Amino acid sequence: MRPILLSGHERALTQVKYNRDGDLIFSVSKDQQICVWFAHNGERLGTYHGHVGAIWTIDIDPTSTIMASGSADNTIRLWDIKTGKNLKTWEFPTAVKRVEFNEDGTKLLGVTEKRMGHLGTIVVLDIKVDVEAEQSDEKALTIVCDESKATVAGWSYLSKFIIAGHEDGSVSQYDAKSGDLLYNIAIHELDCPITDLQWSQDRTYFITASKDKSAKLVTAKDLEILKTYVSDTPLNSATITPKKDFVILGGGQAAMDVTRTSARQGKFEARFYHKIFEDEIGRVRGHFGPLNTVAAEPTGKGYCSGGEDGYVRVHQFDKGYFDFMYEVERERQNRLNQQQQSTA
Protein backbone atom coordinates (compact mmCIF):
# COMPACT_ATOMS: atom_id res chain seq x y z
CA MET A 1 0.00 0.00 0.00
CA ARG A 2 1.11 3.53 -0.70
CA PRO A 3 0.23 5.84 2.16
CA ILE A 4 -0.98 9.37 1.45
CA LEU A 5 0.90 11.96 3.48
CA LEU A 6 -1.09 14.95 4.66
CA SER A 7 1.13 17.82 5.69
CA GLY A 8 -1.35 20.53 6.56
CA HIS A 9 -0.20 20.97 10.12
CA GLU A 10 2.85 22.66 11.51
CA ARG A 11 2.83 21.01 14.90
CA ALA A 12 2.15 17.67 16.48
CA LEU A 13 -1.16 16.02 15.67
CA THR A 14 -3.48 15.48 18.61
CA GLN A 15 -6.38 13.63 17.07
CA VAL A 16 -7.54 12.35 13.70
CA LYS A 17 -11.04 11.17 13.05
CA TYR A 18 -13.12 9.81 10.19
CA ASN A 19 -16.72 10.79 9.71
CA ARG A 20 -19.34 8.03 9.83
CA ASP A 21 -19.25 7.38 6.08
CA GLY A 22 -15.47 7.25 6.04
CA ASP A 23 -15.02 9.76 3.22
CA LEU A 24 -13.71 12.67 5.30
CA ILE A 25 -10.77 12.80 7.67
CA PHE A 26 -10.62 15.52 10.31
CA SER A 27 -7.30 16.30 11.88
CA VAL A 28 -6.45 18.62 14.73
CA SER A 29 -3.08 19.60 16.02
CA LYS A 30 -1.37 21.94 18.39
CA ASP A 31 -1.04 24.57 15.65
CA GLN A 32 -4.58 25.88 16.30
CA GLN A 33 -6.24 24.83 13.08
CA ILE A 34 -8.53 22.04 12.05
CA CYS A 35 -8.15 20.44 8.63
CA VAL A 36 -10.64 18.31 6.78
CA TRP A 37 -9.47 16.00 4.00
CA PHE A 38 -11.02 13.69 1.49
CA ALA A 39 -10.02 10.20 2.52
CA HIS A 40 -9.84 8.72 -0.98
CA ASN A 41 -7.17 11.01 -2.41
CA GLY A 42 -5.93 13.17 0.43
CA GLU A 43 -7.28 16.39 -1.04
CA ARG A 44 -7.82 19.08 1.56
CA LEU A 45 -11.38 20.33 1.61
CA GLY A 46 -10.78 23.14 4.03
CA THR A 47 -9.58 24.47 7.32
CA TYR A 48 -11.49 25.84 10.30
CA HIS A 49 -10.17 28.91 12.04
CA GLY A 50 -11.10 30.42 15.37
CA HIS A 51 -9.29 28.57 18.10
CA VAL A 52 -6.47 30.46 19.79
CA GLY A 53 -4.83 27.51 21.53
CA ALA A 54 -3.66 24.00 20.82
CA ILE A 55 -6.61 21.86 19.78
CA TRP A 56 -6.79 18.60 21.66
CA THR A 57 -9.81 16.89 20.30
CA ILE A 58 -12.49 16.76 17.65
CA ASP A 59 -15.66 14.83 16.91
CA ILE A 60 -18.11 14.75 14.04
CA ASP A 61 -21.82 14.21 14.34
CA PRO A 62 -23.18 11.05 12.67
CA THR A 63 -24.71 12.95 9.74
CA SER A 64 -21.48 14.86 9.00
CA THR A 65 -23.27 18.20 9.33
CA ILE A 66 -21.61 19.71 12.35
CA MET A 67 -18.40 19.12 14.20
CA ALA A 68 -17.17 19.93 17.70
CA SER A 69 -13.65 20.68 18.80
CA GLY A 70 -12.06 21.16 22.20
CA SER A 71 -9.00 23.25 22.75
CA ALA A 72 -6.46 24.56 25.22
CA ASP A 73 -8.04 28.02 24.82
CA ASN A 74 -10.72 26.72 27.24
CA THR A 75 -13.47 26.47 24.65
CA ILE A 76 -15.54 23.92 22.84
CA ARG A 77 -16.50 25.18 19.42
CA LEU A 78 -19.17 23.91 17.12
CA TRP A 79 -18.56 24.21 13.37
CA ASP A 80 -20.51 23.90 10.17
CA ILE A 81 -18.56 21.21 8.33
CA LYS A 82 -19.54 22.36 4.86
CA THR A 83 -18.62 26.02 5.10
CA GLY A 84 -16.12 26.16 7.95
CA LYS A 85 -18.25 28.60 9.93
CA ASN A 86 -17.96 28.68 13.71
CA LEU A 87 -21.52 28.15 14.94
CA LYS A 88 -21.17 28.28 18.68
CA THR A 89 -18.53 28.64 21.38
CA TRP A 90 -18.80 27.38 24.94
CA GLU A 91 -16.32 28.76 27.46
CA PHE A 92 -14.88 26.69 30.30
CA PRO A 93 -12.53 27.50 33.14
CA THR A 94 -9.85 25.08 31.88
CA ALA A 95 -8.70 23.35 28.70
CA VAL A 96 -10.92 20.80 26.98
CA LYS A 97 -9.17 17.49 26.40
CA ARG A 98 -11.85 15.39 24.78
CA VAL A 99 -15.20 15.85 23.06
CA GLU A 100 -17.52 13.16 21.78
CA PHE A 101 -21.00 13.06 20.27
CA ASN A 102 -23.36 10.35 21.35
CA GLU A 103 -24.73 7.90 18.80
CA ASP A 104 -27.45 10.15 17.40
CA GLY A 105 -25.55 13.41 17.76
CA THR A 106 -28.01 15.02 20.17
CA LYS A 107 -25.57 15.20 23.06
CA LEU A 108 -21.97 16.19 23.28
CA LEU A 109 -19.66 15.45 26.17
CA GLY A 110 -16.54 17.40 26.95
CA VAL A 111 -13.73 16.51 29.34
CA THR A 112 -12.12 19.51 31.02
CA GLU A 113 -8.68 19.61 32.52
CA LYS A 114 -7.88 19.84 36.21
CA ARG A 115 -5.95 23.05 36.68
CA MET A 116 -5.78 26.36 38.54
CA GLY A 117 -7.93 25.20 41.45
CA HIS A 118 -10.56 23.68 39.18
CA LEU A 119 -11.28 19.98 39.36
CA GLY A 120 -11.49 17.94 36.19
CA THR A 121 -15.05 17.63 34.95
CA ILE A 122 -17.08 15.90 32.30
CA VAL A 123 -19.78 18.19 30.93
CA VAL A 124 -22.70 17.25 28.72
CA LEU A 125 -24.23 19.69 26.26
CA ASP A 126 -27.48 19.34 24.36
CA ILE A 127 -26.92 19.73 20.63
CA LYS A 128 -29.32 20.36 17.79
CA VAL A 129 -27.89 18.81 14.65
CA ASP A 130 -28.78 21.73 12.46
CA VAL A 131 -26.59 24.46 11.12
CA GLU A 132 -29.30 27.10 11.51
CA ALA A 133 -30.50 26.17 14.97
CA GLU A 134 -29.71 28.16 18.08
CA GLN A 135 -27.62 26.00 20.45
CA SER A 136 -28.35 26.23 24.15
CA ASP A 137 -25.78 27.74 26.51
CA GLU A 138 -26.74 25.55 29.43
CA LYS A 139 -24.85 22.45 30.40
CA ALA A 140 -27.22 19.52 30.61
CA LEU A 141 -25.00 17.74 33.12
CA THR A 142 -21.70 18.20 34.92
CA ILE A 143 -19.79 15.31 36.45
CA VAL A 144 -16.94 16.29 38.74
CA CYS A 145 -14.02 13.86 38.90
CA ASP A 146 -12.68 14.56 42.37
CA GLU A 147 -10.46 11.52 42.74
CA SER A 148 -8.43 11.37 39.56
CA LYS A 149 -9.11 13.62 36.62
CA ALA A 150 -10.62 12.12 33.49
CA THR A 151 -8.38 12.14 30.45
CA VAL A 152 -10.76 10.59 27.95
CA ALA A 153 -14.46 9.80 27.88
CA GLY A 154 -17.14 8.47 25.58
CA TRP A 155 -20.77 7.48 25.21
CA SER A 156 -21.75 3.84 25.45
CA TYR A 157 -24.45 2.11 23.40
CA LEU A 158 -27.87 3.87 23.47
CA SER A 159 -26.19 6.77 25.33
CA LYS A 160 -26.81 4.77 28.48
CA PHE A 161 -23.45 5.28 30.18
CA ILE A 162 -20.61 7.69 30.01
CA ILE A 163 -17.34 5.82 30.25
CA ALA A 164 -14.30 7.79 31.33
CA GLY A 165 -10.64 6.87 31.44
CA HIS A 166 -8.63 8.45 34.23
CA GLU A 167 -5.14 9.64 34.85
CA ASP A 168 -4.55 6.94 37.48
CA GLY A 169 -5.21 4.13 34.99
CA SER A 170 -8.79 3.38 35.99
CA VAL A 171 -12.01 3.55 34.03
CA SER A 172 -15.33 4.67 35.42
CA GLN A 173 -18.84 4.18 34.31
CA TYR A 174 -21.34 6.99 34.93
CA ASP A 175 -25.04 6.94 34.39
CA ALA A 176 -25.50 9.20 31.40
CA LYS A 177 -28.79 10.66 32.64
CA SER A 178 -28.07 11.31 36.30
CA GLY A 179 -24.27 11.50 36.20
CA ASP A 180 -23.92 9.05 39.12
CA LEU A 181 -20.72 7.06 39.35
CA LEU A 182 -21.65 3.40 38.96
CA TYR A 183 -18.29 1.68 38.79
CA ASN A 184 -14.65 2.62 38.97
CA ILE A 185 -12.24 -0.16 38.12
CA ALA A 186 -8.47 0.05 37.86
CA ILE A 187 -7.64 -1.71 34.62
CA HIS A 188 -4.21 -0.31 33.82
CA GLU A 189 -1.22 0.00 36.07
CA LEU A 190 -1.53 2.58 38.77
CA ASP A 191 -0.68 6.13 37.68
CA CYS A 192 -0.29 5.23 34.05
CA PRO A 193 -2.80 7.57 32.42
CA ILE A 194 -5.27 6.27 29.92
CA THR A 195 -4.46 8.07 26.70
CA ASP A 196 -7.21 6.95 24.41
CA LEU A 197 -10.60 5.34 24.43
CA GLN A 198 -12.27 4.29 21.20
CA TRP A 199 -15.47 2.39 20.63
CA SER A 200 -16.45 -0.67 18.70
CA GLN A 201 -19.02 0.03 16.00
CA ASP A 202 -21.99 -0.89 18.20
CA ARG A 203 -20.48 0.81 21.26
CA THR A 204 -20.91 -2.25 23.47
CA TYR A 205 -17.18 -2.46 24.13
CA PHE A 206 -14.21 -0.17 23.80
CA ILE A 207 -10.46 -0.20 23.68
CA THR A 208 -8.22 1.80 25.99
CA ALA A 209 -4.60 2.70 25.43
CA SER A 210 -2.32 3.55 28.29
CA LYS A 211 1.18 4.67 29.05
CA ASP A 212 1.73 1.32 30.79
CA LYS A 213 2.47 -0.12 27.31
CA SER A 214 -0.75 -2.07 27.03
CA ALA A 215 -4.15 -1.68 25.47
CA LYS A 216 -7.29 -3.37 26.77
CA LEU A 217 -10.61 -4.31 25.35
CA VAL A 218 -13.33 -3.63 27.92
CA THR A 219 -17.10 -4.09 27.93
CA ALA A 220 -19.23 -1.00 28.43
CA LYS A 221 -21.89 -2.72 30.53
CA ASP A 222 -19.81 -4.03 33.43
CA LEU A 223 -16.27 -2.89 32.62
CA GLU A 224 -15.01 -6.43 32.21
CA ILE A 225 -11.59 -6.75 30.58
CA LEU A 226 -12.02 -8.95 27.54
CA LYS A 227 -8.56 -8.80 26.00
CA THR A 228 -5.17 -7.33 26.71
CA TYR A 229 -2.65 -6.32 24.06
CA VAL A 230 0.86 -5.92 25.36
CA SER A 231 3.38 -3.85 23.46
CA ASP A 232 6.91 -2.62 24.14
CA THR A 233 6.30 1.10 24.13
CA PRO A 234 3.99 3.60 25.86
CA LEU A 235 0.77 3.84 23.88
CA ASN A 236 -0.98 7.01 22.83
CA SER A 237 -3.85 5.63 20.87
CA ALA A 238 -5.73 2.47 20.03
CA THR A 239 -8.53 1.70 17.64
CA ILE A 240 -10.65 -1.26 16.61
CA THR A 241 -10.83 -2.06 12.91
CA PRO A 242 -14.21 -2.90 11.44
CA LYS A 243 -14.53 -5.77 8.97
CA LYS A 244 -11.40 -7.57 10.17
CA ASP A 245 -10.92 -8.52 13.80
CA PHE A 246 -7.83 -6.44 14.42
CA VAL A 247 -6.86 -3.58 16.65
CA ILE A 248 -4.31 -0.91 15.79
CA LEU A 249 -2.11 0.57 18.49
CA GLY A 250 -0.03 3.68 18.13
CA GLY A 251 2.62 5.04 20.42
CA GLY A 252 6.33 5.47 20.78
CA GLN A 253 8.85 6.88 23.10
CA ALA A 254 7.86 10.45 23.86
CA ALA A 255 10.46 12.95 22.74
CA MET A 256 11.04 14.14 26.30
CA ASP A 257 11.79 10.60 27.44
CA VAL A 258 14.15 9.62 24.67
CA THR A 259 17.28 10.69 26.48
CA ARG A 260 16.29 8.74 29.52
CA THR A 261 16.01 5.41 27.78
CA SER A 262 18.51 3.13 26.18
CA ALA A 263 16.36 2.32 23.17
CA ARG A 264 17.85 4.00 20.17
CA GLN A 265 15.03 3.26 17.86
CA GLY A 266 11.90 5.11 18.82
CA LYS A 267 9.46 2.37 17.87
CA PHE A 268 7.37 4.79 15.87
CA GLU A 269 5.21 2.21 14.21
CA ALA A 270 1.54 1.40 14.03
CA ARG A 271 1.12 -2.04 15.57
CA PHE A 272 -1.56 -4.43 14.44
CA TYR A 273 -2.84 -7.03 16.86
CA HIS A 274 -5.43 -9.68 16.31
CA LYS A 275 -8.44 -8.64 18.34
CA ILE A 276 -9.30 -12.11 19.52
CA PHE A 277 -5.99 -13.97 19.69
CA GLU A 278 -4.11 -10.96 21.11
CA ASP A 279 -1.07 -11.70 18.91
CA GLU A 280 0.85 -8.98 17.19
CA ILE A 281 0.50 -9.62 13.49
CA GLY A 282 2.41 -6.79 11.91
CA ARG A 283 3.65 -3.24 11.99
CA VAL A 284 3.52 -0.30 9.64
CA ARG A 285 6.45 2.05 9.61
CA GLY A 286 6.47 5.61 8.39
CA HIS A 287 6.28 8.24 11.08
CA PHE A 288 9.44 9.75 12.45
CA GLY A 289 7.92 10.65 15.79
CA PRO A 290 5.56 8.95 18.21
CA LEU A 291 2.09 8.22 16.91
CA ASN A 292 -0.31 10.41 18.83
CA THR A 293 -3.49 9.16 17.30
CA VAL A 294 -4.78 6.40 15.07
CA ALA A 295 -8.21 6.05 13.51
CA ALA A 296 -9.70 3.16 11.58
CA GLU A 297 -11.91 3.89 8.61
CA PRO A 298 -15.51 2.98 9.51
CA THR A 299 -15.81 0.84 6.39
CA GLY A 300 -12.71 -1.13 7.32
CA LYS A 301 -10.81 -0.33 4.14
CA GLY A 302 -8.02 1.66 5.69
CA TYR A 303 -6.73 3.62 8.60
CA CYS A 304 -4.89 6.83 9.26
CA SER A 305 -2.43 7.90 11.89
CA GLY A 306 -1.25 11.26 13.13
CA GLY A 307 2.17 11.69 14.63
CA GLU A 308 4.22 14.02 16.73
CA ASP A 309 6.05 14.75 13.46
CA GLY A 310 3.07 16.77 12.17
CA TYR A 311 2.08 14.36 9.42
CA VAL A 312 -1.10 12.42 8.90
CA ARG A 313 -0.60 9.20 7.00
CA VAL A 314 -3.62 7.68 5.30
CA HIS A 315 -3.39 4.01 4.40
CA GLN A 316 -5.62 1.89 2.21
CA PHE A 317 -5.22 -1.79 2.93
CA ASP A 318 -4.07 -4.27 0.30
CA LYS A 319 -5.55 -7.61 -0.51
CA GLY A 320 -3.10 -9.36 1.81
CA TYR A 321 -4.66 -7.60 4.76
CA PHE A 322 -8.14 -8.82 3.95
CA ASP A 323 -6.96 -12.33 3.10
CA PHE A 324 -5.16 -12.86 6.36
CA MET A 325 -6.77 -15.49 8.52
CA TYR A 326 -5.67 -17.73 11.30
CA GLU A 327 -5.64 -21.42 10.52
CA VAL A 328 -8.69 -21.99 12.73
CA GLU A 329 -10.56 -19.16 11.05
CA ARG A 330 -9.78 -20.61 7.65
CA GLU A 331 -10.95 -24.07 8.68
CA ARG A 332 -14.19 -22.64 9.97
CA GLN A 333 -14.68 -20.73 6.74
CA ASN A 334 -14.11 -23.89 4.73
CA ARG A 335 -16.59 -25.79 6.86
CA LEU A 336 -19.20 -23.10 6.40
CA ASN A 337 -18.63 -23.11 2.66
CA GLN A 338 -19.07 -26.87 2.54
CA GLN A 339 -22.27 -26.69 4.53
CA GLN A 340 -23.61 -24.09 2.18
CA GLN A 341 -22.79 -26.23 -0.80
CA SER A 342 -24.41 -29.32 0.67
CA THR A 343 -27.63 -27.44 1.43
CA ALA A 344 -27.72 -25.82 -1.99
Add this chain to the structure above:
Amino acid sequence: MAAQAKHDWADDEDLDETTQTTADLPPPQKINNKDGSTTIIEYRLNDNGQKVKTTRRIRFITHREVVNPRVAERKSWSKFGLSAKDGNGPAPDTTSVGENIIFKPSVNWRKDAKDEGKDPNAQAMKDKLKDKKVKCRICNGEHFTARCPYKDTMAPIGEAGAAADVAAGMGDDGAGEAAGVGAAGAGKKGSYVPPALRGNRAGGAAGESMGGSKYGERDDLATLRVTNVSEMAEEGELRDMFERFGRVTRVFLAKDRDTGLAKGFAFISFADRSDAVKACQKMDGWGFKHLILRVEFAKKTA
Protein backbone atom coordinates in the same frame (compact mmCIF):
# COMPACT_ATOMS: atom_id res chain seq x y z
CA MET B 1 33.34 12.64 -19.00
CA ALA B 2 34.91 12.84 -22.43
CA ALA B 3 31.56 12.92 -24.15
CA GLN B 4 30.41 15.70 -21.92
CA ALA B 5 33.52 17.73 -22.53
CA LYS B 6 32.98 17.54 -26.23
CA HIS B 7 29.58 19.10 -25.92
CA ASP B 8 29.63 22.58 -27.25
CA TRP B 9 27.11 25.36 -27.53
CA ALA B 10 27.51 25.17 -31.24
CA ASP B 11 25.97 21.71 -31.23
CA ASP B 12 22.75 23.13 -29.88
CA GLU B 13 21.82 24.31 -33.33
CA ASP B 14 21.27 20.74 -34.34
CA LEU B 15 18.21 20.68 -32.16
CA ASP B 16 16.45 23.06 -34.46
CA GLU B 17 17.14 20.76 -37.33
CA THR B 18 15.71 17.78 -35.56
CA THR B 19 12.54 19.67 -34.74
CA GLN B 20 12.25 20.44 -38.39
CA THR B 21 12.71 16.84 -39.33
CA THR B 22 9.86 15.78 -37.08
CA ALA B 23 7.65 17.15 -39.78
CA ASP B 24 9.02 14.46 -42.06
CA LEU B 25 7.88 11.72 -39.73
CA PRO B 26 4.77 9.79 -40.64
CA PRO B 27 1.70 11.12 -38.86
CA PRO B 28 0.50 9.19 -35.81
CA GLN B 29 -2.01 6.51 -36.57
CA LYS B 30 -5.01 5.39 -34.63
CA ILE B 31 -6.54 2.03 -35.36
CA ASN B 32 -9.62 0.71 -33.69
CA ASN B 33 -9.27 -3.02 -33.21
CA LYS B 34 -12.04 -5.54 -33.39
CA ASP B 35 -11.78 -6.45 -29.71
CA GLY B 36 -12.57 -2.92 -28.64
CA SER B 37 -8.99 -1.81 -28.00
CA THR B 38 -7.23 0.99 -29.84
CA THR B 39 -3.76 0.82 -31.34
CA ILE B 40 -1.86 4.08 -31.45
CA ILE B 41 1.30 4.25 -33.54
CA GLU B 42 3.53 7.26 -33.06
CA TYR B 43 6.88 8.20 -34.52
CA ARG B 44 9.56 10.32 -33.00
CA LEU B 45 13.29 10.91 -33.28
CA ASN B 46 15.51 9.89 -30.42
CA ASP B 47 18.63 11.69 -29.25
CA ASN B 48 20.78 10.09 -31.92
CA GLY B 49 18.51 11.24 -34.69
CA GLN B 50 17.10 7.75 -35.25
CA LYS B 51 13.48 7.24 -36.03
CA VAL B 52 11.57 5.48 -33.27
CA LYS B 53 8.19 3.91 -33.74
CA THR B 54 6.05 3.52 -30.67
CA THR B 55 3.08 1.21 -30.79
CA ARG B 56 0.65 1.26 -27.93
CA ARG B 57 -2.45 -0.79 -27.52
CA ILE B 58 -4.93 0.80 -25.21
CA ARG B 59 -8.23 -0.44 -23.98
CA PHE B 60 -10.55 1.88 -22.17
CA ILE B 61 -12.42 0.23 -19.36
CA THR B 62 -15.16 2.12 -17.63
CA HIS B 63 -14.91 1.33 -13.95
CA ARG B 64 -18.18 1.94 -12.23
CA GLU B 65 -18.12 2.60 -8.51
CA VAL B 66 -21.22 2.84 -6.40
CA VAL B 67 -20.85 5.65 -3.93
CA ASN B 68 -23.06 6.60 -1.09
CA PRO B 69 -25.08 9.65 -2.27
CA ARG B 70 -24.06 11.58 0.81
CA VAL B 71 -20.42 10.96 -0.03
CA ALA B 72 -20.97 11.93 -3.64
CA GLU B 73 -22.63 15.16 -2.55
CA ARG B 74 -19.73 16.04 -0.31
CA LYS B 75 -17.29 15.55 -3.16
CA SER B 76 -18.89 18.52 -4.90
CA TRP B 77 -18.52 20.85 -1.92
CA SER B 78 -16.45 23.91 -2.55
CA LYS B 79 -13.25 24.36 -0.64
CA PHE B 80 -12.84 26.86 2.16
CA GLY B 81 -10.36 28.18 4.67
CA LEU B 82 -6.74 27.86 3.62
CA SER B 83 -7.72 25.56 0.79
CA ALA B 84 -10.22 28.03 -0.72
CA LYS B 85 -7.87 28.87 -3.58
CA ASP B 86 -6.76 25.31 -4.33
CA GLY B 87 -7.85 23.85 -7.62
CA ASN B 88 -9.44 20.47 -8.14
CA GLY B 89 -7.52 17.48 -6.95
CA PRO B 90 -4.97 17.23 -4.17
CA ALA B 91 -2.74 20.26 -3.73
CA PRO B 92 0.94 19.30 -3.88
CA ASP B 93 1.89 21.41 -0.87
CA THR B 94 -0.38 19.57 1.52
CA THR B 95 -0.78 16.14 0.02
CA SER B 96 1.87 13.78 -1.20
CA VAL B 97 2.19 10.08 -1.71
CA GLY B 98 4.58 8.14 0.47
CA GLU B 99 6.80 5.28 -0.51
CA ASN B 100 5.24 1.91 -0.93
CA ILE B 101 4.89 -0.11 2.25
CA ILE B 102 4.42 -3.82 2.13
CA PHE B 103 2.10 -4.75 4.91
CA LYS B 104 1.03 -8.33 5.14
CA PRO B 105 -0.32 -9.47 8.47
CA SER B 106 1.26 -12.69 9.63
CA VAL B 107 1.28 -14.60 12.87
CA ASN B 108 5.06 -14.87 12.91
CA TRP B 109 5.79 -11.52 11.32
CA ARG B 110 8.68 -10.93 13.65
CA LYS B 111 10.48 -13.99 12.32
CA ASP B 112 9.60 -13.15 8.73
CA ALA B 113 11.02 -9.68 9.07
CA LYS B 114 14.28 -11.10 10.37
CA ASP B 115 14.54 -13.71 7.63
CA GLU B 116 14.05 -11.07 5.02
CA GLY B 117 16.99 -9.09 6.36
CA LYS B 118 19.27 -12.09 6.42
CA ASP B 119 18.16 -13.65 3.21
CA PRO B 120 20.51 -12.26 0.57
CA ASN B 121 23.59 -13.21 2.55
CA ALA B 122 22.30 -16.58 3.56
CA GLN B 123 21.38 -17.41 -0.03
CA ALA B 124 24.78 -16.42 -1.36
CA MET B 125 26.48 -18.56 1.26
CA LYS B 126 24.28 -21.50 0.42
CA ASP B 127 25.13 -21.26 -3.26
CA LYS B 128 28.79 -21.08 -2.42
CA LEU B 129 28.66 -24.16 -0.28
CA LYS B 130 26.39 -26.17 -2.51
CA ASP B 131 29.07 -28.47 -3.95
CA LYS B 132 31.33 -28.47 -0.93
CA LYS B 133 31.22 -31.04 1.77
CA VAL B 134 31.80 -30.29 5.39
CA LYS B 135 34.79 -32.20 6.66
CA CYS B 136 36.51 -31.91 9.98
CA ARG B 137 40.23 -31.57 9.70
CA ILE B 138 40.81 -33.25 13.04
CA CYS B 139 38.85 -36.43 12.65
CA ASN B 140 37.58 -36.24 9.05
CA GLY B 141 34.00 -36.40 10.32
CA GLU B 142 31.16 -34.56 8.66
CA HIS B 143 31.17 -31.51 10.85
CA PHE B 144 33.04 -28.24 11.18
CA THR B 145 36.39 -28.43 12.87
CA ALA B 146 35.22 -26.01 15.49
CA ARG B 147 32.48 -28.44 16.44
CA CYS B 148 34.71 -31.49 16.61
CA PRO B 149 34.44 -33.46 19.85
CA TYR B 150 38.21 -34.12 19.70
CA LYS B 151 39.01 -30.48 19.16
CA ASP B 152 40.86 -30.08 22.43
CA THR B 153 42.59 -33.44 22.51
CA MET B 154 43.78 -34.11 18.98
CA ALA B 155 45.85 -32.23 16.49
CA PRO B 156 44.70 -32.13 12.87
CA ILE B 157 45.53 -35.19 10.79
CA GLY B 158 47.68 -35.08 7.65
CA GLU B 159 49.66 -31.91 7.74
CA ALA B 160 50.30 -31.46 4.04
CA GLY B 161 46.86 -32.56 2.93
CA ALA B 162 45.15 -30.58 5.61
CA ALA B 163 45.22 -27.31 3.78
CA ALA B 164 43.22 -28.68 0.88
CA ASP B 165 40.74 -30.50 3.10
CA VAL B 166 40.22 -27.49 5.19
CA ALA B 167 39.58 -25.32 2.19
CA ALA B 168 36.73 -27.62 1.30
CA GLY B 169 35.59 -27.88 4.85
CA MET B 170 35.31 -24.25 5.61
CA GLY B 171 34.05 -23.09 2.26
CA ASP B 172 36.31 -20.17 2.85
CA ASP B 173 39.63 -20.31 1.08
CA GLY B 174 41.33 -17.72 3.19
CA ALA B 175 40.67 -19.39 6.49
CA GLY B 176 41.99 -22.66 5.14
CA GLU B 177 45.23 -21.12 4.10
CA ALA B 178 45.92 -19.63 7.46
CA ALA B 179 44.99 -22.80 9.26
CA GLY B 180 47.18 -24.87 6.98
CA VAL B 181 50.20 -22.81 7.75
CA GLY B 182 49.43 -23.05 11.42
CA ALA B 183 49.04 -26.81 11.31
CA ALA B 184 52.62 -27.27 10.18
CA GLY B 185 53.87 -25.71 13.35
CA ALA B 186 51.51 -27.57 15.61
CA GLY B 187 54.10 -30.21 16.39
CA LYS B 188 53.76 -33.97 16.63
CA LYS B 189 50.40 -35.30 15.72
CA GLY B 190 48.40 -36.97 18.42
CA SER B 191 50.27 -35.48 21.31
CA TYR B 192 48.40 -33.08 23.54
CA VAL B 193 49.02 -29.44 22.90
CA PRO B 194 47.52 -26.94 25.32
CA PRO B 195 45.10 -24.55 23.64
CA ALA B 196 47.32 -21.60 24.40
CA LEU B 197 50.13 -23.12 22.34
CA ARG B 198 47.83 -24.07 19.54
CA GLY B 199 47.22 -20.39 18.96
CA ASN B 200 48.54 -20.22 15.42
CA ARG B 201 46.29 -22.92 14.20
CA ALA B 202 43.30 -21.28 15.75
CA GLY B 203 43.93 -18.07 13.91
CA GLY B 204 41.57 -18.86 11.08
CA ALA B 205 38.83 -21.13 12.21
CA ALA B 206 38.20 -21.87 15.83
CA GLY B 207 39.93 -18.73 16.95
CA GLU B 208 37.43 -16.54 15.21
CA SER B 209 34.58 -17.74 17.34
CA MET B 210 36.64 -17.67 20.48
CA GLY B 211 37.98 -14.20 20.00
CA GLY B 212 41.27 -14.36 18.18
CA SER B 213 43.13 -11.94 20.38
CA LYS B 214 43.25 -14.43 23.22
CA TYR B 215 44.54 -17.35 21.25
CA GLY B 216 47.64 -16.19 19.51
CA GLU B 217 48.07 -13.09 17.45
CA ARG B 218 46.80 -12.64 14.00
CA ASP B 219 49.27 -11.96 11.30
CA ASP B 220 49.15 -8.21 11.58
CA LEU B 221 51.85 -7.87 8.97
CA ALA B 222 49.32 -8.38 6.22
CA THR B 223 46.34 -6.72 7.85
CA LEU B 224 44.98 -3.45 6.62
CA ARG B 225 42.95 -1.04 8.63
CA VAL B 226 40.27 0.61 6.56
CA THR B 227 38.60 3.67 7.96
CA ASN B 228 35.91 6.06 6.76
CA VAL B 229 33.77 3.15 5.66
CA SER B 230 30.15 3.92 4.87
CA GLU B 231 27.50 2.91 7.41
CA MET B 232 25.77 0.89 4.76
CA ALA B 233 28.81 -1.21 3.92
CA GLU B 234 28.69 -5.00 4.11
CA GLU B 235 31.52 -7.38 4.74
CA GLY B 236 30.90 -9.06 1.43
CA GLU B 237 31.35 -5.82 -0.45
CA LEU B 238 34.66 -5.16 1.23
CA ARG B 239 35.79 -8.68 0.52
CA ASP B 240 34.91 -8.29 -3.13
CA MET B 241 36.80 -5.05 -3.33
CA PHE B 242 39.94 -6.34 -1.71
CA GLU B 243 39.99 -9.79 -3.20
CA ARG B 244 41.14 -8.24 -6.45
CA PHE B 245 44.60 -7.81 -4.95
CA GLY B 246 45.04 -11.28 -3.58
CA ARG B 247 43.69 -13.82 -1.22
CA VAL B 248 41.84 -12.25 1.66
CA THR B 249 41.88 -14.36 4.80
CA ARG B 250 39.68 -12.30 6.99
CA VAL B 251 37.36 -9.37 6.73
CA PHE B 252 36.18 -7.76 9.91
CA LEU B 253 33.70 -4.93 9.70
CA ALA B 254 32.83 -3.33 13.02
CA LYS B 255 29.09 -3.12 13.38
CA ASP B 256 26.84 -1.57 15.92
CA ARG B 257 25.20 -4.23 18.03
CA ASP B 258 21.81 -2.50 18.22
CA THR B 259 21.34 -1.04 14.80
CA GLY B 260 23.44 -3.41 12.70
CA LEU B 261 24.98 -0.47 10.88
CA ALA B 262 28.68 -0.39 10.25
CA LYS B 263 30.68 1.72 12.64
CA GLY B 264 33.00 3.04 10.01
CA PHE B 265 36.09 0.91 10.19
CA ALA B 266 37.16 -2.52 9.07
CA PHE B 267 40.17 -4.83 9.09
CA ILE B 268 41.18 -6.81 6.03
CA SER B 269 43.77 -9.54 6.40
CA PHE B 270 45.61 -10.80 3.37
CA ALA B 271 47.36 -14.12 3.04
CA ASP B 272 50.30 -12.44 1.45
CA ARG B 273 51.92 -9.27 2.61
CA SER B 274 52.81 -8.15 -0.89
CA ASP B 275 49.14 -8.29 -1.84
CA ALA B 276 48.38 -6.20 1.20
CA VAL B 277 50.93 -3.60 0.16
CA LYS B 278 49.41 -3.45 -3.29
CA ALA B 279 45.91 -3.13 -1.89
CA CYS B 280 46.97 -0.46 0.53
CA GLN B 281 48.40 1.65 -2.27
CA LYS B 282 45.47 1.20 -4.60
CA MET B 283 42.60 1.43 -2.16
CA ASP B 284 43.75 4.37 -0.09
CA GLY B 285 41.61 7.24 -1.28
CA TRP B 286 39.23 4.97 -3.16
CA GLY B 287 35.66 6.23 -3.31
CA PHE B 288 33.20 3.78 -1.83
CA LYS B 289 29.54 4.62 -1.25
CA HIS B 290 29.85 8.38 -1.08
CA LEU B 291 32.89 8.23 1.21
CA ILE B 292 36.59 8.10 0.50
CA LEU B 293 38.32 5.15 2.08
CA ARG B 294 41.46 5.51 4.10
CA VAL B 295 43.57 2.40 4.07
CA GLU B 296 46.68 1.82 6.15
CA PHE B 297 48.48 -1.04 7.76
CA ALA B 298 47.01 -2.08 11.06
CA LYS B 299 49.18 -1.32 14.00
CA LYS B 300 50.02 -4.13 16.34
CA THR B 301 47.88 -4.09 19.40
CA ALA B 302 49.80 -3.69 22.59
